[in-house]
Amino acid sequence: MSQLKQMSHNDNSAPSTPGKFKIEKSPYFNRTRWHSSLAKLTLWSFAFLAVILIFFLRSPSSSASIPTDPSRRSLRTYNWGGSAWEKRVRSSARVRSRNGMTVLVTGAAGFVGTHVASALKRRGDGVLGLDSFNDYYDPSLKRARQALLERTGVYIVEGDINDEALLRKLFEVVPFTHVMHLAAQAGVRYAMENPGSYVHSNIAGFVNLLEVCKSLNPQPAIVWASSSSVYGLNTKVPFSERDRTDQPASLYAATKKAGEEIAHTYNHIYGLSLTGLRFFTVYGPWGRPDMAYFFFTRDILKGKSIPVFEAANHGTVARDFTYIDDIVRGCLGALDTAEKSTGSGGKKKGPAQLRVFNLGNTSPVPVSELVSILERLLKVKAKRNIMRLPRNGDVQFTHANISYAQRELGYKPTTDLQTGLKKFVRWYLNYYSGGKKAVE
Numbered sequence: 001m002s003q004l005k006q007m008s009h010n011d012n013s014a015p016s017t018p019g020k021f022k023i024e025k026s027p028y029f030n031r032t033r034w035h036s037s038l039a040k041l042t043l044w045s046f047a048f049l050a051v052i053l054i055f056f057l058r059s060p061s062s063s064a065s066i067p068t069d070p071s072r073r074s075l076r077t078y079n080w081g082g083s084a085w086e087k088r089v090r091s092s093a094r095v096r097s098r099n100g101m102t103v104l105v106t107g108a109a110g111f112v113g114t115h116v117a118s119a120l121k122r123r124g125d126g127v128l129g130l131d132s133f134n135d136y137y138d139p140s141l142k143r144a145r146q147a148l149l150e151r152t153g154v155y156i157v158e159g160d161i162n163d164e165a166l167l168r169k170l171f172e173v174v175p176f177t178h179v180m181h182l183a184a185q186a187g188v189r190y191a192m193e194n195p196g197s198y199v200h201s202n203i204a205g206f207v208n209l210l211e212v213c214k215s216l217n218p219q220p221a222i223v224w225a226s227s228s229s230v231y232g233l234n235t236k237v238p239f240s241e242r243d244r245t246d247q248p249a250s251l252y253a254a255t256k257k258a259g260e261e262i263a264h265t266y267n268h269i270y271g272l273s274l275t276g277l278r279f280f281t282v283y284g285p286w287g288r289p290d291m292a293y294f295f296f297t298r299d300i301l302k303g304k305s306i307p308v309f310e311a312a313n314h315g316t317v318a319r320d321f322t323y324i325d326d327i328v329r330g331c332l333g334a335l336d337t338a339e340k341s342t343g344s345g346g347k348k349k350g351p352a353q354l355r356v357f358n359l360g361n362t363s364p365v366p367v368s369e370l371v372s373i374l375e376r377l378l379k380v381k382a383k384r385n386i387m388r389l390p391r392n393g394d395v396q397f398t399h400a401n402i403s404y405a406q407r408e409l410g411y412k413p414t415t416d417l418q419t420g421l422k423k424f425v426r427w428y429l430n431y432y433s434g435g436k437k438a439v440e
């Protein structure tokens with residue numbers, strides 16, 4: 001018992017250094033030593049805190065560091081944060097022209113996103129990209145687009161639009177005036193293989209982006225990519241924005257249609273300025289490998305047969321192919337005419353702009369004609385495998401009425417399919433075979 005008492009006494013007052021007992025004998029030495037120990041302790045504590053602080057400031061935050069939230073489970077690990085990262089973000093978004101805007105371009109490593117981001121940067125707007133670099137198609141092509149943008153001064157942050165913390169951080173670092181929202185799961189046939197990816201990016205991701213945007217003060221104006229596929233099984237041509245859009249032929253189309261309804265809701269409740277653009281089969285350099293013009297080129301060059309679809313009774317399958325530069329001009333026109341959002345901090349203050357435009361070419365071309373043009377440009381005869389159009393997402397034809405976009409955005413496509421494909425083929429040969437094959 002007495003031993004216990006002794007120990008307890010020693011615990012409370014005695015330091016761990018045995019020598020202390022000796023010094024304690026002198027009250028003078030005791031106070032001095034105590035003060036110096038306190039000073040040392042304080043010094044070490046500060047040093048320790050400083051090390052911790054430096055560690056947190058320098059080490060990038062990780063979007064996957066909150067694994068307990070089920071809504072974030074599907075997010076990959078991305079590194080973002082830190083002072084060097086913020087500096088890059090700010091520098092990329094710096095405006096260099098008078099009256100320029102600051103635009104967050106989602107899907108910037110994608111086909112359309114790369115072209116739009118680079119066009120905005122060229123004219124002096126501040127641009128920051130955001131992309132998940134997913135592997136829906138060859139990610140090395142996305143990396144090559146990223147390198148291209150980097151050379152023009154556009155930085156692409158690697159992350160998912162479902163990552164609320166990342167989006168909030170981006171808006172904290174740069175008060176973007178506009179969002180050009182192009183990130184999405186594209187392609188109609190892949191929906192049968194991976195339907196969840198469409199819900200993840202086109203619905204959940206879009207809602208997450210709108211949730212963040214609605215709560216900001218000031219709110220940005222948003223221009224986003226819908227699709228001509230919302231016209232689904234409609235037979236009346238050309239497709240007009242006033243036509244019905246309630247018979248989608250694919251889950252992709254259904255998620256784009258859902259996006260349009262979601263946009264309506266956020267405009268109505270929160271005063272967000274929202275412009276939806278219904279793109280019609282966009283093609284061109286740096287294009288998407290899952291699209292027919294792209295893989296036809298690849299397979300014709302390889303001597304592989306290509307599937308050329310026809311509808312019932314040898315019906316023609318046609319597309320309103322639209323060249324990328326025309327689409328970019330439409331996107332810039334939409335951004336330039338977008339009015340300010342009217343809400344702030346989640347509260348609407350008045351009615352806000354809500355628009356939907358067709359961005360097409362108004363001259364549909366049969367897919368068989370697309371193949372003939374490619375044959376001429378590549379100087380290789382295609383092995384055509386004529387097949388019935390399967391009912392797995394594709395529609396028989398698309399044809400845009402663009403008079404509304406013409407009036408409001410000054411949109412006027414100028415590139416015909418022959419001219420545009422020539423540019424695409426030149427890029428393709430250059431990119432994949434070092435320009436060995438010449439285009440006439």
Ligand SMILES: NC(=O)c1ccc[n+]([C@@H]2O[C@H](COP(=O)([O-])OP(=O)(O)OC[C@H]3O[C@@H](n4cnc5c(N)ncnc54)[C@H](O)[C@@H]3O)[C@@H](O)[C@H]2O)c1
Nearest residue numbers: 107109110111112132133134160161183184225279281282
């Ligand atoms: N290209 C066309 O013909 C066409 C036609 C109609 C509509 N659209 C729409 O236009 C937009 C751009 O299309 P694209 O052809 O450039 O496609 P794309 O696949 O080349 O680009 C989309 C980019 O978004 C990224 N992304 C996907 N999900 C993401 C997520 N959750 N978070 C962050 N990034 C994500 C992808 O990595 C990709 O780089 C898409 O919304 C698409 O649906 C395209």
